[in-house]
Amino acid sequence: MDVPGILTRSVDDAVVILNALAGHDPKDSTTVFEPFKPCALPDVASIKGLKIGIPQEYHAPGLSSDMKDSWQHVADIVENAGATVKRVSLPHTALSIVCYHVLCACEVASNMARYDGLEYGHRAKDESSTESLYAASRHEAFNNVVRGRILAGNYFLLKQNYDRYYVQAQRVRRLISQDFWNTFRSGIDILLTPTVLGDAPSYRWFSKADNRTRTQEQDVFTQPANMAGIPAISLPVALSSNGLPLGLQLLGQPFKEQQLLTAAKAIEQLVNFRALDFDKLLYCD
Amino acid sequence: MVVRLFMRQFQHNLIRQLKRYSKRAALKGERLESQWETVIGLEIHAQISAKSKLFSGSGTTFASPINSMVSFFDASLPGTLPVLNRRCVEAGILTALALQCRLNLVSMFDRKHYFYADLPAGYQITQQRCPLAKDGHVEYLAPDEDHRKLVLKRARLTQLQLEQDSGKSLHDVEMSHSLIDLNRAGIGLMEIITEPEFCSAVEAASFVRELQLILQVIGVCDGKMEEGSLRVDASVSVRRPSEPLGIRSEIKNLNSIRHLMRSIEFETLRQISILESGGQVLNETRAYDVETGETVSMRDKERLHDYRFMAEPNLPPLRLYTNDTVPNGVPSDQIINVDELRAMLPELPNAKRERLKKQYGLSVEHSNVFVNEPTLLECFEKIVANQNLQNVKIASNICINEVLAAVNKKNIAFSASNLSAESVGELVELVQDEVISLLTLRKILEVLLQDSSKLPKQVIEERGWHQVSNETALENICCQVIAANPKVVDDYRDGKTKVFNYLIGEVQKKLSGQSNVKAVVRIMKQKLDT
Numbered sequence: 001m002d003v004p005g006i007l008t009r010s011v012d013d014a015v016v017i018l019n020a021l022a023g024h025d026p027k028d029s030t031t032v033f034e035p036f037k038p039c040a041l042p043d044v045a046s047i048k049g050l051k052i053g054i055p056q057e058y059h060a061p062g063l064s065s066d067m068k069d070s071w072q073h074v075a076d077i078v079e080n081a082g083a084t085v086k087r088v089s090l091p092h093t094a095l096s097i098v099c100y101h102v103l104c105a106c107e108v109a110s111n112m113a114r115y116d117g118l119e120y121g122h123r124a125k126d127e128s129s130t131e132s133l134y135a136a137s138r139h140e141a142f143n144n145v146v147r148g149r150i151l152a153g154n155y156f157l158l159k160q161n162y163d164r165y166y167v168q169a170q171r172v173r174r175l176i177s178q179d180f181w182n183t184f185r186s187g188i189d190i191l192l193t194p195t196v197l198g199d200a201p202s203y204r205w206f207s208k209a210d211n212r213t214r215t216q217e218q219d220v221f222t223q224p225a226n227m228a229g230i231p232a233i234s235l236p237v238a239l240s241s242n243g244l245p246l247g248l249q250l251l252g253q254p255f256k257e258q259q260l261l262t263a264a265k266a267i268e269q270l271v272n273f274r275a276l277d278f279d280k281l282l283y284c285d
Numbered sequence: 286m287v288v289r290l291f292m293r294q295f296q297h298n299l300i301r302q303l304k305r306y307s308k309r310a311a312l313k314g315e316r317l318e319s320q321w322e323t324v325i326g327l328e329i330h331a332q333i334s335a336k337s338k339l340f341s342g343s344g345t346t347f348a349s350p351i352n353s354m355v356s357f358f359d360a361s362l363p364g365t366l367p368v369l370n371r372r373c374v375e376a377g378i379l380t381a382l383a384l385q386c387r388l389n390l391v392s393m394f395d396r397k398h399y400f401y402a403d404l405p406a407g408y409q410i411t412q413q414r415c416p417l418a419k420d421g422h423v424e425y426l427a428p429d430e431d432h433r434k435l436v437l438k439r440a441r442l443t444q445l446q447l448e449q450d451s452g453k454s455l456h457d458v459e460m461s462h463s464l465i466d467l468n469r470a471g472i473g474l475m476e477i478i479t480e481p482e483f484c485s486a487v488e489a490a491s492f493v494r495e496l497q498l499i500l501q502v503i504g505v506c507d508g509k510m511e512e513g514s515l516r517v518d519a520s521v522s523v524r525r526p527s528e529p530l531g532i533r534s535e536i537k538n539l540n541s542i543r544h545l546m547r548s549i550e551f552e553t554l555r556q557i558s559i560l561e562s563g564g565q566v567l568n569e570t571r572a573y574d575v576e577t578g579e580t581v582s583m584r585d586k587e588r589l590h591d592y593r594f595m596a597e598p599n600l601p602p603l604r605l606y607t608n609d610t611v612p613n614g615v616p617s618d619q620i621i622n623v624d625e626l627r628a629m630l631p632e633l634p635n636a637k638r639e640r641l642k643k644q645y646g647l648s649v650e651h652s653n654v655f656v657n658e659p660t661l662l663e664c665f666e667k668i669v670a671n672q673n674l675q676n677v678k679i680a681s682n683i684c685i686n687e688v689l690a691a692v693n694k695k696n697i698a699f700s701a702s703n704l705s706a707e708s709v710g711e712l713v714e715l716v717q718d719e720v721i722s723l724l725t726l727r728k729i730l731e732v733l734l735q736d737s738s739k740l741p742k743q744v745i746e747e748r749g750w751h752q753v754s755n756e757t758a759l760e761n762i763c764c765q766v767i768a769a770n771p772k773v774v775d776d777y778r779d780g781k782t783k784v785f786n787y788l789i790g791e792v793q794k795k796l797s798g799q800s801n802v803k804a805v806v807r808i809m810k811q812k813l814d815t
Contacts, residue, residue, distance in 0.1 A: 001598075028366050029600050033619065110396055110595055113407025114361040118465070130402050130463060157398070157593035166595065 001107055001226055011235065011265040015039045018257060039258045045265035048082030052263075053188035057093035060220050064198030066240040071194055074237050074248055077270050078192075088188060090179040093224060095172050097216055100223040102156055102169040109153025112146065145211045177228040184253050190263050191251040193221055195234040199244035221249055231257050233264045237271045243280065245273070321523050323553045324530060325489050326481030328518040329496060330474050331506040332450065333376045339449055339473035340367035340410065347512055354468040361405035366599045371621070373473035374603065376505035377417045377447050378626050380475055383503050383633055386421030386445055388623060390605045394447075394597040399590055402465050403452035411476075413594050416446035417603070424635050425495035426653055427488045435649050440492050443478040450474045469513075475506070481520060481530070486549035490542050493517055498634045498657065510540045517545055521552045523560065531556070532566040536573055536580055548573035552580050645669065645677045654685050660700040661689060667706040668713055680713045687712075687723070691730045703737035711741040721745065721752045724798035754801040756808070759792075762800075763809050766791045777813055785809070 004021065008014045023036035054075060059068075079085045117123030117137035124136035142150070156165035183191070196218050206214055225232040231252045236245040250267070252260030337343060341358040358365035381388050393415040396408040421442035426435040452470035456463050477496070483489040497508035497515060508515050517540075522533035536552060539545045551573075556566050571580040606612070608624045632640070634656045641652040641662075655662040665684045669677055688709055692702045712729065715721045721729070729744050745751060753759060766788055767774055776784050792805050 027368055029368055030366075030598075033616070106595060107598065109593075110398065110408060113398055113400070114363065114405060116400070116402075116405075116407065118402060119360045119405055120362065127461070131400070134400055154593060157595055158591050159593075162594070 001104060002111060011233070011261055011268050012041065014233065014264075015041055015261055018261075022257075037258075039261055041258075041262055041265050045262050045269060046082070047078050047263055047266040047270070050078075050083045050259075050263055051187055051189045052078055052083050052085045053088040053183055053191045054085060055088050055090045055093065055183075055191055055193060057090055058193040058221060060194075060197065062197045062217055063194065064240070066238075067194050067196075067198050067246055070238045070246045071192070071248060074267060074271065075192060078267065081266070081270060085192075086188065088183050088186075088191070090176075090183060090224070092172065092175045092179050093220075096176050096224040096227055097220050099169045099172040099176065100219065100227060101152075101212075101216070102165050103173065103227075105149045105153035106156050106166055107153070108146070108149040109151075109157065112142070112150055115141065117141070148212065173227050176224055180224075180228045180230055180251070189253070190260060193249045193251065195221055195247040195249040199240035199242055199246055225251055230254055231260050233260060235264055235268055236273045237267070238273065239276075243276075245276065320525060321553075321557050322526050323484055323486075323549075324481050324522050324524065324533070325483035325486075325549060326520040326533075327479045327483070327489060327493070328520075329477045329479075329493065330450075330516045330518075331380075331477065331500055331508070332514040333373045333473035333475060334504065334506055334514075335370060335372045335376065335473055337370055337372075338471040339370050339373050339447065341365075341471055343471065345472050347514075349468055351466045352468060355470070359405070359467055359471045361407075367410060367597070369600065369603065370473060371618075373447060374417075374621055375626055376473070377445065377475055378605065378621070378623060379503050379630060380477075380500065380505050381418035381421065381445050382623075382627050382630060383499055384418075384421040384423055384442055384445065384477070386418035386442060388418045388605060389415055390607075390610075390623075391415070392417045392446075392603045392605075394600045394603070396595045396597050398593040398595070401451070401454075402463055403454045403467070403470065405452070405467065405470060409449050409451065410597055410600070411448035412446035414596070416444045418445040419443070421445065423492065423495060423499070425492050426638075426649065427491035432487075435653060438488065438491075440482060441480040443480055445478075446476050448474050448476055481522075481533075486546040486553075489519065489549060490546045493542060493545060495634065502631060502634060510542065513540060516540055519545060519549055519552075521549055521556070522566070523553055523556045531560075532568050534566065534569050534571050534580075536571050537583070539573055544573050544575065547578055548580050551578060555580065645681070647677075647681055651681050651685055654689065655681075658689065658699055660698075661685075664699075664704075664706040664709055668710040671710060676713055676717055679717050683713050683716060683726070684709065687726055687730065691727070691734065695734060702734060704733060705737070708733060708737070708740055715741060715745075719752065719754060719801050719803065721750065722798060722800065722802055724793070725750050725752060728798075750799055752799050752801050753796050754804055756804070759800065759804055759808050760812075762792050762795050763805065763812050766795070766809075767812060774813065785813075788813075 006014050006017045006021070008017060019038040022038075023031070024033050025031045052075070054071075075085050115121055115138060116134050122137055122141035124133060124140055126132045126136040139147070155161060156169075180191075222232070222234070231254070232249055233252075234247045234249045237248050238246050240246050248267075250260060250264050252263075332345075333339070335345060338345060338356075338359065341356040343354045343356040343359055345354065356365075358367065378388065392412055394410055395413045397411050397413065398408040400407055423440050423442065424437055425440065427438050428434070429436045450469050450472040452465055452467040454463050454465050479492070483492065493515075497510070500506040500515070501508045506514055510516070516538050519536045519539060520533045521536065522531040524531040534552065534556070536548045539548060552571070559566055567582075570583045572583050573579075574581050605621050605623050608622065611620055611622060637656050638649070638652040641647050641655055642649070647655070655665060661684055665680060668680050668684075688704065689699060692699050692704075695702075712726055716723070716726060725745075728750065729741050732744050732748075733739065733741070739747075770788065770791065773784050773787060777788070788809055789802070789805055792809065793800055793802075
């Protein structure tokens with residue numbers, strides 16, 4: 001799950017970066033061998049004829065009314081532009097975040113084991129033994145969120161817990177994957193969902209609960225794509241009543257980035273999202 | 286030869302130790318050895334001979350400058366990823382085939398987590414869930430119970446897996462420093478695990494010697510234990526016959542066959558003495574202390590590790606193909622075909638022994654020596670090819686009992702001795718034709734080992750070392766000896782036949798060892814019996 005993410009200001013720019021990154025990398029054993037055909041988007045993208053799915057389980061708890069409205073609004077827009085919009089079901093959606101938390105923590109615990117301060121990075125002063133040097137370096141340089149994930153991950157990977165947590169999470173992961181496969185096989189091309197619960201939360205609000213709770217609330221929409229290994233893109237579609245952007249997510253089929261990004265560009269052109277007025281926002285609460 | 290080598294090396298210590306413990310047992314009026322069974326299992330780590338490491342492009346040359354063969358991946362820099370080394374996989378497959386294992390056509394890689402300064406990533410990439418190969422067996426020669434003959438035994442294997450080697454650490458206790466060299470970190474290893482079926486240190490050592498030979502013959506590992514290319518961990522437990530397995534301890538990182546034998550012997554006796562005095566053997570890791578010849582507990586590793594095994598997410602499953610299953614459309618450098626590799630296997634040591642026995646009528650011991658000495662075998666086969674098969678026995682006796690013995694005494698390998706097949710062949714011819722005696726042969730060998738430019742016949746000419754076979758001359762000498770030793774002759778005629786050899790010896794002395802012994806014996810007997 002440790003993969004690069006692309007952040008750009010337009011779908012076209014995202015295509016430029018994707019074309020530069022994609023393809024077989026001889027130093028990355030998880031990349032496929034098939035030659036990558038670079039994406040080429042038309043100047044005016046069309047959504048006509050595409051079948052868009054709206055997963056009912058993505059009406060998650062805490063979804064802001066602004067977001068609900070935008071979601072509906074864009075669904076209507078694309079229907080008017082010639083796409084077919086259909087309600088679909090991804091039954092295991094609610095399990096996805098829990099599955100993700102287990103697997104992510106395991107990966108973090110494992111991938112972070114290399115940070116011992118010996119070859120690189122922060123090295124503590126306590127050199128009374130190798131063990132105390134490691135413990136001090138890692139304690140000082142990892143914050144409590146990372147430490148929490150490492151501890152959780154190590155717990156899940158213990159021999160007595162491995163089957164109940166790690167393997168079970170992998171089994172659930174397969175179910176989540178299958179939800180998407182089944183949906184795509186039934187004729188749906190792209191899925192349209194919110195990206196997060198609403199607009200960007202304030203730091204004050206966010207800090208009222210711990211990191212794990214907040215990520216559990218907010219990540220529900222985006223990490224199923226990680227679980228299933230399918231391409232996804234988020235783009236701004238409207239402003240909330242606070243004047244902050246609202247984003248929607250499009251999920252596509254494996255190796256069909258061309259189709260996904262064409263749809264994204266079409267929506268980008270249809271909603272015609274304006275750039276933000278920062279001066280106005282800076283004095284917002 | 287091999288038997289004597291083993292026995293000489295460790296019997297001395299064994300007897301001393303057994304005497305110590307046997308004394309105690311003797312007080313109870315019982316024999317120690319018959320009361321206890323030893324159960325030994327081995328884990329062998331063999332470094333794969335390859336130009337680069339298992340998952341990175343760093344070099345693997347032994348004794349390179351400290352930390353000079355360390356890529357970013359080996360140093361665990363964030364963002365680096367493993368890429369599997371094809372040669373290492375092929376080496377693993379060749380080994381699995383040579384050891385009669387069942388290959389898993391799909392195998393997986395896992396992470397084994399623990400913190401140690403010589404493990405930069407905090408985990409080792411290994412194959413725990415689904416290794417490259419399972420089962421398998423090795424046939425090897427070991428001394429039988431009386432330590433007189435070599436018998437064929439079979440050891441079963443549990444599995445073979447690919448994994449990374451760790452770096453090296455040196456602990457300077459005084460300065461409270463640990464010095465880490467990562468040159469070795471990431472080198473490809475084959476871990477070969479045996480079933481716990483060895484009953485003695487000699488058996489375990491014989492097996493390791495055979496495995497070493499097999500690995501060298503197929504070219505996957507140079508087997509140099511002293512360089513760390515082959516390391517052995519031995520699990521040892523004892524039990525009374527027909528009782529369930531006792532608690533075992535593990536002796537780690539044995540890097541010579543001698544250490545392997547001595548540590549197992551010591552550990553067996555240590556455990557027996559604990560159990561006999563009513564104690565319990567601890568399930569622990571131990572190291573072999575070369576200075577004291579004893580195993581010591583490795584206290585740091587006493588705590589049970591939970592290695593938190595996890596599938597390696599950066600490596601896809603390793604897929605192997607056969608001639609029937611090679612897929613179309615995949616580039617050939619991505620395909621590993623097991624059948625192609627099988628066809629590349631050379632003749633394995635045990636097959637070679639059988640062939641030599643059949644082809645030349647050699648004994649088990651002699652065929653075993655030749656398998657262990659490839660250049661000597663080459664020489665032998667050349668000689669036999671040039672001359673007729675009558676000479677086989679003489680040729681093999683001379684090659685092994687004389688030539689090999691001579692170079693061993695000088696502590697050099699036969700291949701380094703510069704003795705040619707032509708030279709040795711000539712020696713065989715000379716002995717067969719009774720032109721020289723064995724004593725003379727040995728003298729000639731001495732000369733040849735110092736100056737290999739000469740041939741035996743040359744040396745004989747130059748030094749006048751012809752064997753005296755002239756009947757009249759021999760008769761005269763025999764008469765002289767008989768006349769000079771009347772008492773001995775009387776003893777012989779009284780029935781003390783052993784003194785005959787003394788008389789022969791006297792003849793040899795008079796002829797500076799250059800007499801045809803067979804003829805002398807015949808003539809002397811004739812004269813004495815008349």
